[in-house]
Amino acid sequence: MTATAILPRVRAQLSLILILLALLAAGITLAVVAMRGDGANQSEAQQVQQIAAGLHCPVCKDLSVADSPAPLAQQMREQIAQKLRAGETPDQIRAQFVAAYGDSVLMSPPKRGLSAAVYVLPTIVIAAGLAVATMLVRRWVRRPELESDEDDAAPMAASDRRAVLKAVERLREEEAA
Amino acid sequence: MSPVTRRRALLLGVVAVVVSAAAVVLSVGLRRDPSAVPSPLIGRTAPDFTLNQLDGKPFTLSTLRGQIVVVNFWASWCTECHTEQSTLNQTWQRFQDSGVVVVGVNFEDTTDDAIDYVRTASVSYPVVEDSDSRTALAYGLRGVPETFVIDRTGRIVDRIIGPVDATRLTNQITSMLPAGEQ
Numbered sequence: 001m002t003a004t005a006i007l008p009r010v011r012a013q014l015s016l017i018l019i020l021l022a023l024l025a026a027g028i029t030l031a032v033v034a035m036r037g038d039g040a041n042q043s044e045a046q047q048v049q050q051i052a053a054g055l056h057c058p059v060c061k062d063l064s065v066a067d068s069p070a071p072l073a074q075q076m077r078e079q080i081a082q083k084l085r086a087g088e089t090p091d092q093i094r095a096q097f098v099a100a101y102g103d104s105v106l107m108s109p110p111k112r113g114l115s116a117a118v119y120v121l122p123t124i125v126i127a128a129g130l131a132v133a134t135m136l137v138r139r140w141v142r143r144p145e146l147e148s149d150e151d152d153a154a155p156m157a158a159s160d161r162r163a164v165l166k167a168v169e170r171l172r173e174e175e176a177a
Numbered sequence: 178m179s180p181v182t183r184r185r186a187l188l189l190g191v192v193a194v195v196v197s198a199a200a201v202v203l204s205v206g207l208r209r210d211p212s213a214v215p216s217p218l219i220g221r222t223a224p225d226f227t228l229n230q231l232d233g234k235p236f237t238l239s240t241l242r243g244q245i246v247v248v249n250f251w252a253s254w255c256t257e258c259h260t261e262q263s264t265l266n267q268t269w270q271r272f273q274d275s276g277v278v279v280v281g282v283n284f285e286d287t288t289d290d291a292i293d294y295v296r297t298a299s300v301s302y303p304v305v306e307d308s309d310s311r312t313a314l315a316y317g318l319r320g321v322p323e324t325f326v327i328d329r330t331g332r333i334v335d336r337i338i339g340p341v342d343a344t345r346l347t348n349q350i351t352s353m354l355p356a357g358e359q
Contacts, residue, residue: 075310100317102217
């Protein structure tokens with residue numbers, strides 16, 4: 001196998017490694033963000049902000065409780081602060097708003113029921129994309145090999161074939177003589 | 178069937194399933210009323226509250242257990258609340274002797290404006306002030322007017338968003354009254 005045939009294969013393998021490394025880095029980043037949670041070291045104001053940012057303002061269109069200037073959103077922020085001071089956890093506070101307003105009060109849909117599809121579908125699509133990418137990269141890796149094999153078995157030019165046939169005929173004549 | 182044909186048929190099948198699923202989701206979703214937000218409180222015990230009436234006297238919802246209660250959230254600045262006022266007044270007048278109580282919960286308003294409104298609109302049922310919106314939040318309020326119907330056991334049986342429809346409210350109340358009192 002020649003150097004020109006090996007080079008594309010190395011390049012393709014390098015691409016595959018780089019893609020896998022990028023995906024691994026993205027996965028680790030997502031896991032770190034997801035595991036960080038509500039953070040026990042945050043100040044009360046930060047905790048209020050974080051909880052309020054995860055709740056829809058009930059009297060607004062597409063605004064979180066944290067971003068809304070509506071008086072009801074302001075009351076919600078005050079209620080969140082009071083509940084935190086009373087020792088309630090962010091999850092308990094969210095659960096109370098969900099009990100009154102339903103899941104629609106949450107800025108992110110819950111990870112259960114039909115809403116779970118929002119979380120599951122991207123994973124399936126990413127997995128399918130990864131499978132397709134792997135398949136394509138493998139095909140690219142294999143192609144230079146096939147091309148080099150094809151080069152080895154390339155048909156002879158007509159003039160060369162005639163020359164070879166003549167040489168063989170001459171040899172046979174010499175042997176017969 | 179050759180492998181290539183089989184692969185194409187499989188691909189077509191997958192595409193057909195995905196398109197059909199999307200069509201079903203859209204056809205169901207597009208027919209839904211985006212303003213109709215179901216309340217998770219229906220069928221549950223109504224959140225209790227103790228609030229001051231406009232004359233300063235305290236009022237506790239749970240003291241009305243055993244009666245049918247219509248809790249109406251309203252504000253003097255809310256024009257739709259003015260629209261439904263005659264229905265609420267008539268409901269109170271018609272059913273108060275049958276063990277039905279209408280309670281007005283004033284939302285995001287000033288006491289003076291609320292008192293003026295109650296006087297001019299001839300409201301004679303109890304009206305309380307939810308000055309910190311705590312009760313509104315407990316009832317999952319999304320605006321005014323909003324009305325909740327509570328049965329004799331204290332469970333919420335209906336939630337009406339927007340101005341009260343007289344027929345709906347009357348039917349709801351009469352369905353909970355004994356035959357002789359309807």
